[in-house]
Amino acid sequence: MVESSLHAGPALRRLRRNAGLTQAAMAERLDISPSYLNLLERNLRPVSARLMLALAERFDVDPRDLTGDEPGGGLGPMRRRLSDPVFADLGVEPGEIEDWLAASPGTAAAFARLYDRVQGGGGGVAAGVTVDDPVARVRGEIERWRNHFADLDHAAEELADALRLQSGDLYSAISERLRTKHQLSIRILPENVMPGRLRRLDLHARQLQLSEMLDMASRTFQAAYLLGQLEHRADINALVAGAQFGDRTAERLYQRHIFSYFAAAVMMPYGRFLRACEQSGYDMLLLQRRFGAGFEHVAHRLTTLQRVGQRGLGFFMIRIDRAGQVSKRFGGASRAPLADTEVTCPLWHLHQAFSRPSQVQVQVVELEDASRWLTLARSVQGAGYGAAGTTAEFAIGLGVPVDQAATLCYARGMDLSAAGATRIGPGCAMCKRGDCPQRSKPPIGIRLKFDDRERGVTPFDFVTD
Template sequence: MHKTLIGSQLRQLRREHGHTQAEMARRLNVSPAYVNLLENNQRALSVKMLMALTEAYGLDLREVVNDRDLSTLADLRAAVADPAFARHKPDLQELRAVVDHAPRFAELFLSLYRSHHGAVAQLARLGSDLTEDGLLDTAAETAIHDFFRDNRNYFHPLEEAAGTLRAQIGGASDDMYALLKRHLRMQFQIGVVLKSTEDMPDTLRFFDRAAGTVALSAALDHPNRVFQLAHVLSLLEIPELLETLTKASGIEVEATRARCHVELANYFAAALLMPYAPFLERAEATQYDFDRLASEFDVTFEQVAHRLTTLHRDGARGVGFFLLRIDRAGNVTKRVNATAFALAEKGGACPVWNIHNAFATPGMMLRQIVEMPDRTQFFTISRTTDRPLLGGDGQDNRLVIALGCERGEAHRLASARPLNLDRSPVSKIGINCHLCPRPSCPQRAHQPVHMDLPLNTDRRGKTRYES
């Protein structure tokens, strides 16, 4: 293989993540001096370092390495990391031999694996809806989720518009309810009225444009009343921008487009109440302490969690988070993701993940380190969030929020302090049993649809699906 020097690309990668040479060295398990030598092109990129960069930073080295053999080797190593090859995984020396002596076979194998991986990804998007009719159906929430993910869950025009309006409104976070009411009245002649749940039995907020009023339900707590006013304000302040972004989604179904429009308005509302730069500054200063952020910006835990998933501005990035919200039946009611974590679309989440256990401990934060079938590891927290109650049936509307980031970034979080990140046990999870290739999982409830597990009639394994 040719001598490969990537000093400038390595330096740029480190700066994009806000890491010092010492921090990068810790992630790569080398000395800071060696990182310095690599950045100054005094050392060539070794295969070992190539793999370390791929695993620590998720870097697609085909963009920076011109050596075709080195790129093919990296692709092969990533492919055989799939749990489907767990029993007969070739080592690095064998993979090198394939690249050197059978390059066309390597290309054909990678092409076949990409087709397999694409099919599995399609199944993952379908979640538990694996019926024949379901294969032809693309859920509305999936279209919206994909649009947001394609934009890294960050919309700079909305951030700019929200920042400008926040500067115009002024004031502190704990005054926002009065300030938003005043702005609506002075700029748009819109009044705000609070109504009892008897007057609004099945509605939390109603914006009557003709009457010039916004009716809010008394079932909403203070932070959610503020958020609803911020949402209405987006419809009045930036209607053209919201429509432009909605059209950019490429969604053709009218009902889905309307839903996307609502989510973009919600994004603006969060950006208005938690302005990007001040919010990121406080997040870093508090080590992403969710409760302190909620208190300082006068918002809810769920609103903080959702805002944390949007911190992807170039040159000012926060920790990369994903968010999943489920109900008691395990249905996914919200999913936001700009990470490599695979989120279930329609429930059936892995029982090994402690997200479901949070219902038994309301208000408490459950921590866990999890590993996906592709061996990527994440630190996750799960905690309940209370929803407004409109009916009198006595049932609560409690949901669970799961928030997670890559394990390598967990040391930046105050919530990870109770865990020893280097020694804590790792829970091996999957999207759901239909799609999980893990062998010998005691929680398996279904045979995987894309592979056969080994079965020996003379042996009883942990489940009836393999032995």
């Protein structure tokens, strides 16, 4: 099991300054050299497990306080902000952004906050226009926790163990607990009785009503979701209050995410699920069958395996529709740039998943920063009918850094080297690869060049220096 590197320079610098210590004084208390602490604060070295323990013992630091403190959300989100056309003439390079985040995290965070508050429609900055995106704020809070809520995960694991003693079938066990402890029954209703609805709690009839359109995995998930609402609402509301959104919409979105997190944790209890992942090489089909879960349930759960001392691989997850619009994404421990982009690259096999239903597409991709990722993609269908009888369809993308991928069953026979990787980018507007035949638009902030005597593979030739 591979631990992800943790770079926490801004958090360490803030901790030192709040304690009123010089670098030399703090280094002495941590039994490291001042020069090494300087490298840590500049994000040039990761925080080791030994140093993490020393910080916990001598400064009473919770690891979560170190993992979610990148100004503006980190490199990916800052690159997105600076790709706005209003900055196009500045030609800001990724390296400059990294230096800025490391050297001046406070001013970077201030820029991000100001930009987010004055960001207008159409992707540009409109002075005087205030847009506060609750979805983005909730995602930021989820990423701050690395999508792992340790106390809630332990509570879900204890509940799952108790339900197993009651029955070998989780759905039956939850149904019985709802009946005996909460005087609620589960009733499956025809689609025409619940048009446009998958779940309804009828307190008058004392029923959890579920649509017949839900498959067995989704019925179990919805029943576990209700159990979380009934038995752990106080714990979850405390997490929501701690986020300090000050906005009811953001609070409700965040609350819904955590209830869903709890339901998935009941279906896939942490210890048993992680053991199954490691024993099977993270075989998605096996995990689905063993835990009675859907592909998307399992994919989401893989991004949450961040328990201290018992970590899984650093998966990221993204969900898109046929138009390439992102409706769900979790960077996980890997902080994957692929989970930060608003537009996905058409060369990524994520888009091929729609034309190959139920097949897992495996691909090694290389980003512009030379990082390589083993990615999996598969299409999934939503439940129920919408307007004109349409059914939702999405593609789920998963990935891990190639240096963690060797233990995956999907890596067998794969060339994980640069030679075997497909070179992709974060969407044409932000990608500076000059030889891509799939390019649809020039990169923002780059000067185009024209030559009437030649025609390249793309209509957009440009100067990168």
